[in-house]
Amino acid sequence: MTSTHAFWLAGRQATGEATFDVTSPWDGRLVGRVGVPSDAQVEEAVAAAHAVRDEFAATPAHVRAAALDHVSKRLVERTEEIARLISAENGKPLKWARGEVGRAVSVFRFAAEEARRFNGGEAQRLDTDAGGQGRLALTRRFPKGVVLGIAPFNFPLNLCAHKIAPAIAAGAPIILKPAPATPLSGLVIGELLAETDLPAGSWSVLPVANDKMPALVQDDRLPVISFTGSDKVGYAIMDSVPRKHLTLELGGNGAAVVLADWASDQDLDLAATRIATFSNYQGGQSCISVQRVIADASVYDRLLPRIVAAVEAQVTGDPSDDTTDVGPLVSEDAAKRVESWVDEAVAAGAELLAGGKRDGASYAPTVLAGVPADVTISCEEVFGPVLTVQRVDGEAAAFAAVNSSKYGLQAGVFTHDLQAAFRAHRALEVGGVVIGDVPSYRADQMPYGGVKESGVGREGVRFAMDDYTYERVLVLTGLAL
Numbered sequence: 001m002t003s004t005h006a007f008w009l010a011g012r013q014a015t016g017e018a019t020f021d022v023t024s025p026w027d028g029r030l031v032g033r034v035g036v037p038s039d040a041q042v043e044e045a046v047a048a049a050h051a052v053r054d055e056f057a058a059t060p061a062h063v064r065a066a067a068l069d070h071v072s073k074r075l076v077e078r079t080e081e082i083a084r085l086i087s088a089e090n091g092k093p094l095k096w097a098r099g100e101v102g103r104a105v106s107v108f109r110f111a112a113e114e115a116r117r118f119n120g121g122e123a124q125r126l127d128t129d130a131g132g133q134g135r136l137a138l139t140r141r142f143p144k145g146v147v148l149g150i151a152p153f154n155f156p157l158n159l160c161a162h163k164i165a166p167a168i169a170a171g172a173p174i175i176l177k178p179a180p181a182t183p184l185s186g187l188v189i190g191e192l193l194a195e196t197d198l199p200a201g202s203w204s205v206l207p208v209a210n211d212k213m214p215a216l217v218q219d220d221r222l223p224v225i226s227f228t229g230s231d232k233v234g235y236a237i238m239d240s241v242p243r244k245h246l247t248l249e250l251g252g253n254g255a256a257v258v259l260a261d262w263a264s265d266q267d268l269d270l271a272a273t274r275i276a277t278f279s280n281y282q283g284g285q286s287c288i289s290v291q292r293v294i295a296d297a298s299v300y301d302r303l304l305p306r307i308v309a310a311v312e313a314q315v316t317g318d319p320s321d322d323t324t325d326v327g328p329l330v331s332e333d334a335a336k337r338v339e340s341w342v343d344e345a346v347a348a349g350a351e352l353l354a355g356g357k358r359d360g361a362s363y364a365p366t367v368l369a370g371v372p373a374d375v376t377i378s379c380e381e382v383f384g385p386v387l388t389v390q391r392v393d394g395e396a397a398a399f400a401a402v403n404s405s406k407y408g409l410q411a412g413v414f415t416h417d418l419q420a421a422f423r424a425h426r427a428l429e430v431g432g433v434v435i436g437d438v439p440s441y442r443a444d445q446m447p448y449g450g451v452k453e454s455g456v457g458r459e460g461v462r463f464a465m466d467d468y469t470y471e472r473v474l475v476l477t478g479l480a481l
C-alpha cells in the first residue's frame with residue numbers, strides 16, 4: 001500500500017477527498033500518491049493568508065530569518081533523501097538532483113540574510129529646496145499582500161524555494177502551487193516550514209489541479225502572482241489580471257556565441273564541453289539550457305566536431321545511476337514533441353549530426369546544423385536535449401542572430417576581449433549576459449529574468465522581495481537637520 005502525501009493548508013497537514021498518482025517518467029513506477037485539496041480547503045487557505053497578512057508583515061525579522069535558516073539547515077540534513085525524491089518524480093539524474101538541493105539550501109540561507117537587512121529604511125533630506133526646510137523623508141518597503149506562487153516541474157524543489165523563501169523574508173504570506181507532475185519536492189518544503197514558528201496561515205502548499213487555477217488567479221485577495229512556466233500560460237495570466245502585480249519567468253532560446261578570438265584548442269575544447277553539458281543537463285529542460293550555438297566562421301569548422309563528440313559522450317540512462325548525465329524528459333508526450341520538431345527540421349533540410357532518436361520518454365542528445373530559420377525548433381523553446389549550430393561572419397552578425405529570437409532570457413559569449421564583453425552587454429536583448437561561459441549559469445542571489453517574451457520581473461531572493469513589496473515614504477516635519 002502507498003500512503004497518501006498530505007498537503008499543507010495554512011501551516012498544517014491536511015488531506016482532501018481525492019488523490020492523484022505521481023509516477024516516474026523513467027520507468028512508470030508509482031512514486032507517491034498526493035491528496036488534492038477541495039474547493040473549500042483552497043478557500044480556507046486563501047482566507048487564512050489574507051487574514052494574517054498584517055500580522056505577518058509585522059513579524060520581527062529575526063523570527064522570519066530563523067525560520068528560513070531552519071529550512072536551509074534541514075535541507076542539508078536531508079539532501080540525499082530529497083535528491084532521490086526529485087530524481088524519482090522528475091527523472092532528473094541524481095548528480096543534478098543533488099545540485100538542485102544544494103541550490104535550494106543557498107536560496108533559503110540567502111533569504112534569511114536578506115530578511116535581517118531588508119527594509120532598513122533610507123533617509124533623504126528634503127531641505128534641498130526652501131519648501132522642504134526641516135523635513136526628512138524615510139522610505140521603507142511593505143508587502144503588497146498575499147503572493148500566489150506557481151512553480152514548474154523542471155526544478156521541483158529550487159523553483160518552489162524561489163517563490164517561498166523571498167515571500168517569507170519580506171513578510172508576505174504565500175500560497176504555493178507546485179507542478180502537478182512533481183508536487184512531492186514542494187511538499188517537503190512544507191514539512192520543514194511546519195517545524196518553525198511562523199504564524200499560522202502565512203504559508204500553504206496546495207497541489208491544486210491546473211483547471212482550478214483561473215479562480216485563484218482571479219481572486220482579489222491574491223494581489224501578487226509569481227509564475228514560472230510557458231510563455232503561453234504566463235501571458236494568458238497577465239491578460240486575465242492586468243491590474244495585478246506579476247513576475248513572469250517564461251521561456252528561453254538560450255544562445256552560446258563563440259567569437260573569433262576564442263580560438264585555441266584549449267578554448268574550443270572548453271566551449272564544446274560546456275555547450276554539450278548544458279544543452280543536455282536536466283534533459284534540456286531548463287529555460288537557460290543551450291539551444292543555439294552561434295559560432296564565428298573562423299572557428300566553426302574546428303568547433304563543430306568537438307561539440308558533436310562531447311554531446312555523444314553524454315551518458316544517458318537511468319536517472320538513479322550516479323554516472324548518468326541525461327535522463328528522460330518529464331513525460332513521453334514531451335519526448336514525442338521534441339521528436340516531431342527535430343523530424344520537421346531534418347525534413348526541411350537540417351543536417352542531423354548526433355542523436356535524433358526517441359525511446360519512450362527519453363530523447364537522445366541531438367545536434368543539428370544548417371537548420372532553416374523558419375522551422376519550429378529555430379523559433380520556439382525546445383525544452384529538450386537538442387542543440388542547433390549556426391555559422392556567422394563576425395561579431396555583429398552573431399549578436400544579430402541572438403536577437404533574432406522572440407525570447408530574451410540569457411546569452412553566453414565566449415570571448416577574451418573585454419571590449420567585446422561590454423559590447424555584448426549593450427547589444428544583446430536578454431536579461432543576462434554570461435562572458436566566457438554558456439547562458440546556463442545562474443547564481444541564485446543574482447537578478448534573474450528576461451525581456452521580450454521571456455517575461456517580466458526578476459527573481460534572485462532580494463530582487464523577488466522587491467517585486468513582492470512596494471515603497472512607502474514617511475515625511476517627518478519640523479526637524480533640525
